[in-house]
Amino acid sequence: MNKIKRSIRFFNTTGPCNPWDHYMLPPEDRLVGAQLHRYIRDNLYWVLHAPRQTGKTTFLRNWAREINEKREAVACYVSIESCQGINERAEAMRTMHFAICESARAWELPIPELSLENPELLLYKTMRKWSELVIPKPLIVLFDEIDVLEGDVLIGFLRQLRDGFTERGIGKFPISISLVGMRDLKDYITQSKDGVPVNPGSPFNVKADSATIDNFSMDNIYHLFTQRTEETGQEITKEALDYLWDQSRGQPWIVNALLQRATMRILDETSTETITLSHIKEAREQMVLARETHLDALAYRMENPNIKKMMETLFIGDVDMDMANGEAFRLCMDLGLVHLEKGIPSIANPIYREVLARQITFGPQVMIPEPEWQWEKPDGSLDMDALLKEFQVFWRENSEIWEEKMNYTEAFPHLLLMAFLQRVLNGGGYIDREYAAGRGRMDLFIEYKDKSFIIEIKLIHEKQFPDTIKAKGLEQIAKYRNIKAPDAPAYLVLFDRRNEVKEKAWNERLSWKVLNDITVLEC
Numbered sequence: 001m002n003k004i005k006r007s008i009r010f011f012n013t014t015g016p017c018n019p020w021d022h023y024m025l026p027p028e029d030r031l032v033g034a035q036l037h038r039y040i041r042d043n044l045y046w047v048l049h050a051p052r053q054t055g056k057t058t059f060l061r062n063w064a065r066e067i068n069e070k071r072e073a074v075a076c077y078v079s080i081e082s083c084q085g086i087n088e089r090a091e092a093m094r095t096m097h098f099a100i101c102e103s104a105r106a107w108e109l110p111i112p113e114l115s116l117e118n119p120e121l122l123l124y125k126t127m128r129k130w131s132e133l134v135i136p137k138p139l140i141v142l143f144d145e146i147d148v149l150e151g152d153v154l155i156g157f158l159r160q161l162r163d164g165f166t167e168r169g170i171g172k173f174p175i176s177i178s179l180v181g182m183r184d185l186k187d188y189i190t191q192s193k194d195g196v197p198v199n200p201g202s203p204f205n206v207k208a209d210s211a212t213i214d215n216f217s218m219d220n221i222y223h224l225f226t227q228r229t230e231e232t233g234q235e236i237t238k239e240a241l242d243y244l245w246d247q248s249r250g251q252p253w254i255v256n257a258l259l260q261r262a263t264m265r266i267l268d269e270t271s272t273e274t275i276t277l278s279h280i281k282e283a284r285e286q287m288v289l290a291r292e293t294h295l296d297a298l299a300y301r302m303e304n305p306n307i308k309k310m311m312e313t314l315f316i317g318d319v320d321m322d323m324a325n326g327e328a329f330r331l332c333m334d335l336g337l338v339h340l341e342k343g344i345p346s347i348a349n350p351i352y353r354e355v356l357a358r359q360i361t362f363g364p365q366v367m368i369p370e371p372e373w374q375w376e377k378p379d380g381s382l383d384m385d386a387l388l389k390e391f392q393v394f395w396r397e398n399s400e401i402w403e404e405k406m407n408y409t410e411a412f413p414h415l416l417l418m419a420f421l422q423r424v425l426n427g428g429g430y431i432d433r434e435y436a437a438g439r440g441r442m443d444l445f446i447e448y449k450d451k452s453f454i455i456e457i458k459l460i461h462e463k464q465f466p467d468t469i470k471a472k473g474l475e476q477i478a479k480y481r482n483i484k485a486p487d488a489p490a491y492l493v494l495f496d497r498r499n500e501v502k503e504k505a506w507n508e509r510l511s512w513k514v515l516n517d518i519t520v521l522e523c
Helices: 036-041 056-070 089-106 119-133 151-165 185-192 218-232 238-248 252-266 277-290 293-303 305-316 327-335 350-367 384-405 412-425 466-484
Strands: 045-049 074-079 139-144 176-181 207-213 338-341 344-347 429-435 442-448 451-460 490-496 511-515 518-522
Touching: 036 176, 036 207, 045 056, 056 074, 056 139, 056 176, 074 089, 089 119, 089 151, 119 139, 119 151, 185 207, 218 238, 218 252, 238 252, 238 277, 238 350, 252 277, 277 350, 293 305, 293 327, 293 350, 305 327, 305 344, 305 412, 327 338, 344 350, 350 412, 350 429, 384 412, 384 490, 384 518, 412 429, 412 442, 412 451, 442 466, 451 466, 466 490, 466 518
Parallel strands: 045 176, 045 207, 074 139, 139 176, 451 490, 490 518
Antiparallel strands: 338 344, 429 442, 442 451, 511 518
């Protein structure tokens, strides 16, 4: 395990971090609900769950190294990802046995090789054999990627560990085991039991704790970059740090991805030029357009119809009293895709908002013809009036046909407007989207060639009064503009979805007026 230290480390986005190659912070400092010293001292089994790319694997590998360096116990990190897609228990147990043996070999530990006959109890036998091989020290096993185990395989895995728990001890069975994945163990068991809640007779009712790992704090991000400053002399402005925090909300993979692009692609790896706001903004746009693996995996989740339905609720800012009780909501929370902001469900950070919005609107966007009309002013700045007037024409000509093709019926107006804007602004502009359940609106903050624009989208539903919705929208957008950019032109776009309005002629449905220095479009 000896490594050659790089002359210049880098911000890592692929696989676990290590201190000789990467700038990193001790992930154990971000553990919530864990008492590491107790798990070894008191021979306890425990669960660690957190979204992907938050530092779980980095923590496990580093902690195992620390335990082994103290020479009081033997610890090994074991990934059981190779069991993914295996539904037959015997085959899964053989695969798990091979994974344990390969991990022991990689960590230069005794290898618990056994006969593969009678695989039903192979995990239990492997753990016993391995414990015997490391005498006189106790054995600690850190199982990662338990997400891949499902149904009968998961239940069998847990029962064999529980059976060994009662006899755990030196030479008998691992004194401490951690099970690590995206979700808390009770959620996996519930899923494996077809939605039946966990009862006290659960096949893993011996766990001491369910811990998690927090995102970076603002101070964490500062101290992470300070390592590069100390190593290379390169600094970062406070404005850039503030923007980095705002866009990532401390999500570790996003933080590292933005800093990696800024320091290794936008600037040369050996550059000492100060990282500024413009560098981080450029890194953000590159990252979103590149759709790197982590972001692509989140976008893939939109294929789940229940998650799509929940996203629709968030897009339109609607109130769904049952949303937080559903499996889709819990899954999105566990994925780190959704969080509670002042008690209100919302997308976890602006980067995720952007990726999900682009994912949903990509189909319509590529089908929108390239604009042939003038949407820039003579000085090259954006002519937002012309752009939105052209959208009204586009809405009149296409909305009824396109609404039948798009899955997000309620959020259709929002998505079509965003697709239209993205089609025009791609490569030259930037859209920041804000939406959350219960707000009854979507806010768009658009920057184009150093000029800003505010757009708020609201729907008028059946049994609602248009004047009331309009007045509320004017009040909301005025507050939003005061926060984001007090001098920016503001536009309130109202989509009247009432049946009585759909029956009217288009010249009665479309309007354009200015109220209180805010342009109001009705569609």
